Amino acid sequence: MSNVTYASVKVGDIIPALTKSEITRTTLGLFAGASGDHNPIHIDIDFAKKAGMEDVFAHGMLSMAYLAQLVTRWAPQPALRSYAVRFSAITHLKDRITCSGEIIEKFEENGESRVRVMLQAVNQDGDVRLTGDAVVALP
């Protein structure tokens, strides 16, 4: 981690991908507790069915936390200036999320050298679950 510098990167560079473990009911139970999001739609199949879903499904913020790990593995977290995602599709049980990123912009802002990284999380079939971007300040 953290050897990356502004001069050493260029637009189009890919940052190392990160693949997470398969999402199970246990994953969702633990994340409900740890995240404080106790919405039963993620942990109680009876509630989910009553709400018209086939089964429980993952918290969007779980996938967003995964995608954040991609960024903080590549550059130290104190360098992170912004992070935004759009949840384009529901992340389901048995999804195995792979996070990837590409540098799409280098710019100066607030006296810092910054890069914008385009981010994506896909499942094992390549179906997009999240897209987003992060801005990171680099030395």
Added chain:
Amino acid sequence: MIDRSHIGREFGVHTAEIEKGRLRFFAKATGETDPIYFDEDAAKAAGLPTLPAPPTFLFSMDMEVPDPFEILSIMDVDLGKILHGSQEFKYFRDVYAGDSISFKSKVTDIFEKKGGALEFIVKRTSATNQDGDLVAEMTRTIVVRNG
């Protein structure tokens, strides 16, 4: 349809402590393998004062209130009908274990798409630390599945 008069509504300030145990639990629940997020010695070796709050952790701390879904109940929205549409964070200062973070939220927009089949609630939250410094701003878009 959600009453648009809720746009501009503000919620009371609440404060949450950033606790090491909770950070470790969050790291476990997200399959975090970078030890700076759960091992204080590793964090210090990396030049950090103690365990850092990971990038999305403040979203969780903002839910540390008696009714984290109050925004839905006041708008008469069923918890089973919502999805998370998008989420943004802007970071101004680092947050570590031991910090005390105060959250203040406001409904900044409510709009619809697909002839009202989907409605969107936008909530903006500012997070301030114990020194009164703004540490982050969060914007959450909630999607309501109608019909």
